[in-house]
Amino acid sequence: MRGLQLPLLQVALRCTKDLDLIRCAGDLGHAVSPTGSRHGPDGVHGIQVDGYPVYSMATPTVDGAREVLSYLGCKDATGRDIIQKVVITDLREEVVVYIKGTPFVLRELDQPVDTLKHVGISGPMVENIEARLKEDILSEVKQLEGRLLLHQEEFNTATNQCSVLGYWEHIDLEDVMTPAEVYSTLRDQGSSRYYLFISHTGYGGVAYAMAITCLRLGADAKFVMxxxxxxxxxxxxxxxxxxxxxxxxxxxxxxxxxxxxxxxxxxxxxxxxxxxxxxxxxxxxxxxxxxxxxxxxxxxxxxxxxxxxxxxxxxxxxxxxxxxxxxxx
Known part of the structure; x- marks a missing residue:
């Protein structure tokens, strides 16, 4: 989950002239923690607002997302299996595509760790760009006979510097998904209970959305009246x-x-x-x-x-x- 600094980003470069794909830090550590600190499902890093069913996390892997949904809604207080509805709000302002269950973001080739600025971009526009990016990747995979050039960013703690190492990955067409497609496969039914915010770069926007949701929930419960x-x-x-x-x-x-x-x-x-x-x-x-x-x-x-x-x-x-x-x- 989000609400804290992301761990080291990992890099994956596409075979294009001036753009590359940056791998969002794999399984983002551990923890679903409130403003104190409480550990939750493996593979996810984030926070819960203390006293509210409101959570935030970084862009997760597909497995990490499943862990979060299981953590939030698989059992009630008595331990029985239940199904809860999780309201997910994706506040990303950066294009993301999933390759083999791992999220990647689009970056400039000469600045692989600098975020592309799309402040204020609309959700439909982001999804449109992601769909086109998926098509580009699939076309590239076909041209390269099922391979894609990826790069891994490694951080040297001794020198405090990053290096980028390239490798070829075999990719099947079904390995590439947009976030919208990932969410559709994870969608659950049930009564509304949890509010989960996802953001890769919109640090302030996440806090704003979470605060509004908490205030609304508090007002409904007559906490602020x-x-x-x-x-x-x-x-x-x-x-x-x-x-x-x-x-x-x-x-x-x-x-x-x-x-x-x-x-x-x-x-x-x-x-x-x-x-x-x-x-x-x-x-x-x-x-x-x-x-x-x-x-x-x-x-x-x-x-x-x-x-x-x-x-x-x-x-x-x-x-x-x-x-x-x-x-x-």
Missing amino acids: EQTAETHFVSSSLTKSVSVKTFTDIALRQGDYRDILNLTRALIHGPKSKEEVDKVIDRCVGAGDLREDILQYRKALRDCSHDDDDEARSYLMDMGTKALSSYLI
Whole structure:
């Protein structure tokens, strides 16, 4: 599962001029762990939001996905076999194709470990590209008489460097699948209970989606409907013991931006609502911290000198604004 840094990526290069396939790190370690740490099925790495049936994981192998589904819904509290419905939301913004049950991603040939940026790309567009990529791979396998050139990335801990080693793999046509085809083979029926988010690169997006789901589940269970007039503030004793800069950083880490505070004052039970949102964000911190994202982009933008290119400044401004908008919404 996701919500944590991916282990070492493994590389697989296609026989094309300028694009290659990067192998998503095989069986992604172990663990299905909440914000504390709890181990789950082998072959999967990820998190569970403490107190909620909401999970997140990295792009899994097919076997890893089966393990997760078994882990989430194979038995009830008495140990009886049951079938639960798992609501899967794939938040990838990077094209993935499965080869022999292992996910691969498309990359630039001269930058095999750098993610291709498709920020904001729609799900149907990703699936369309994946279907075309599958066709390209099958065509290539036929041309090469059932073989595909793959490359394995190996990390040297002594030198802290990566090397890429190539090898030929024999591929059958049925060995190549799109994620949509993988999901269709794993689909279960039953009552809704678990919410599973998949993302290879959309770190902040996963945290955002998980927080929204938790808030919705909490609202449905009347967890966040308490009537209160509590106000969110930083204690005065704290302000006396820290510098203005430190106090500002503390306030911003708590999400106390001017626009946010103006909104909470305008809403009925606004401060309490913000408090509940912040609690959920804290529970989803393994998948990313929306407030920290805002602060990091803010600092990076301030650190930009006038000599930096406009594209870099524009990128930081855009990403920071999106992070703030996600928190605001």
